[in-house]
Amino acid sequence: MGLPVVLMPGPMHPAVAAGLVGHCELIRLWEESDPDAVLASRRDEIVAVATGGSLIDGAFLDRLPAVRIVASFGVGYDRIDAAAAAERGVVVTNTPGVLDDEVADTALGLLLMTVRELPQAERYLRAGKWQEDGAYPLTKATMHGRRMGILGLGRIGQAIADRVAPFGISIAYHNRRRKDVGYRYYPSLLDMARDVDTLMIVIPGGDSTRHLVNAEVLAALGPDGIVINVARGSVVDEQALVDALRDGTILAAGLDVFEHEPKVHPDLLTLPNAVLLPHVGSATIPTRNAMANLVVENLTNWFAYNAPLTPVPESTPLTT
């Protein structure tokens, strides 16, 4: 029997292809001159897909009836219709856990940058204004005494909570389900927003969470309100956020993710109270290597034992 055939629809971290050498035949679809012809001619052979952000929906899977696993790079899999995959008997895997600390570090950095206006202060120094105009203005906000509401107390949310607790920041959270933790739980996001001044967003993207953070939630945070988003841009109504930052409904925002990234809302680029990062939450060489290795291990464990390591919840009933 030949090696299993794996489809890579778009470019991925190079360690994925390197780790799969000897385990499978890899089709790099984006390098093919006629991708549709390749999909048609190999449709009964391609048993696995390795993806780093390509759209994988039911229609795509219907073109590849032999596929049994979609191994995705990253913990968020909002570009994959996992329910459609489950209906077709296809397991979806992601790369949870190995990036929690990295993303939490980014979130904490973004929080500090936003609260203490550190990027703005650095730009002030580089522009020569320290010498010309004197000290950078005192920041309105401080880390101390802040009240944080975590929208999505999962793996990364917990790692963020662990990091902010030593600052003396109080922690509450909103999930769909209460967890067995010591933080205050809010069944309603709006109620939590009314009681906190710092909203840390770390829930999955996708249709079920689209624009959960809207004008009403931002207004509830109030004029000292700070929004940090390290989740997905789709979770926040970006136009409502722009309006809230511009008219002082909230104080500031720190964003690692955007609704139409890599395009960023033009008004965000000019607002002085927005700190913007180009989706670098997990973007270090060691962490991205660990994520790539987990993609490889999911596939090789599936090839060898039909048991991928980290199936997403929608796929779990199929594998247990």
Ligand code: NDP
């Ligand atoms: P987890 O699945 O561990 O945690 C997600 C949490 O969100 C759970 O506690 C879940 O609780 C809660 N949640 C899910 N849906 C809803 C909802 N509709 N309303 C309220 N709460 C909800 O995920 P991770 O912590 O591993 O990752 C979180 C997200 O972070 C990823 O999905 C990804 O999009 C993003 N991310 C961003 C990165 C970046 O580079 N900026 C890097 C890595 C991840 P419950 O089920 O009880 O609702």
